[in-house]
Amino acid sequence: MKLRSIVLAGFVFLGLAAPQAAAAADDYPQRQIKIIVPFPAGAGPDQVARLLGQHLQEAFGQTVVIENRAGALGSIGAQEVARAAPDGYTLLMGTNTTQAANVAMLKNLAYDPAKDFAPIIRTTTTAMVLVVKPDFPAKNLAEFMDYARAHPNMTAGYGSGASQISIGQLQSRGGLSVIAASYRGVPQAVTDVMGGAINLAFADFSLAIPQMKGGTLRGIGVTSPARNELTPDLPPLSEAMPGFEATIWYGLLAPVGTPAPVVNKLYTESEKFLTMPSTREKLASVGVIVSPMGPDEFGTFIRSEIARWTAECKAAGIEPQ
Numbered sequence: 001m002k003l004r005s006i007v008l009a010g011f012v013f014l015g016l017a018a019p020q021a022a023a024a025a026d027d028y029p030q031r032q033i034k035i036i037v038p039f040p041a042g043a044g045p046d047q048v049a050r051l052l053g054q055h056l057q058e059a060f061g062q063t064v065v066i067e068n069r070a071g072a073l074g075s076i077g078a079q080e081v082a083r084a085a086p087d088g089y090t091l092l093m094g095t096n097t098t099q100a101a102n103v104a105m106l107k108n109l110a111y112d113p114a115k116d117f118a119p120i121i122r123t124t125t126t127a128m129v130l131v132v133k134p135d136f137p138a139k140n141l142a143e144f145m146d147y148a149r150a151h152p153n154m155t156a157g158y159g160s161g162a163s164q165i166s167i168g169q170l171q172s173r174g175g176l177s178v179i180a181a182s183y184r185g186v187p188q189a190v191t192d193v194m195g196g197a198i199n200l201a202f203a204d205f206s207l208a209i210p211q212m213k214g215g216t217l218r219g220i221g222v223t224s225p226a227r228n229e230l231t232p233d234l235p236p237l238s239e240a241m242p243g244f245e246a247t248i249w250y251g252l253l254a255p256v257g258t259p260a261p262v263v264n265k266l267y268t269e270s271e272k273f274l275t276m277p278s279t280r281e282k283l284a285s286v287g288v289i290v291s292p293m294g295p296d297e298f299g300t301f302i303r304s305e306i307a308r309w310t311a312e313c314k315a316a317g318i319e320p321q
Contacts, residue, residue: 035064038075040187042187070184093251117255120252122251123251124283125289130220148170152178157198165318169315189201208287220237251293
């Protein structure tokens, strides 16, 4: 009889849990939502987060704030979200760096990208541009390769996992000798390229395209495996360095344990925003391509990306730090 009572109580609990979870989603959100961007203001993930955050704010009728927590290849901000309450009020605009490459790049990563987060939606994909000053002696990819071979030990700045791996690929796939310089974020590295403090950097499209159009940077090539629709005049770096690739992506995540109805509500509203024609135009203007994935598909994708970026790190000769 006692066992029967326990079993019945369990069914009663389960029967009540589903309606309560649904009710929680119906009531969500009831206060401010915070999206943490683990990179500096102005970087690609920051721009996407601000556009998405504005839409969520209008859709939900609650304030959505964007907070930048840059440093340690994005791991500082990602760790903060991993440790936050799983209630849907603290979210992460993660990237291939925070959710994949950091597994191989940081020795003591304080979070598990695959286990400590509830994926909501992959938002966008993009690539990077190898950028130099407008007066750099090489004007195209072929000239750059010749110049780099004749002038070893140029300084290349990085501020993300993808940019560091790309510098590694200059050496492993291009046979070039360069000195890698670490920055708090890609924008700072790009600033030093324009100021002449370093020779080159790999910049997100969101940073590179406006500067190239303004004449303050010159693009040499892109890290995507083929010519990109946003930069059709630039060749892929793989034309001169076979196998060179660094396709990057951004996505929204919550702490693991966030109720599924809340995750689904965030996904539904985010997907609605991303599939608007006007959104595609806005995001293209900041250098990213809309590429949504739902929660389950995004979770599977992250696990596959951990394996891919780990292999890329090894191929580029990058040791975890």
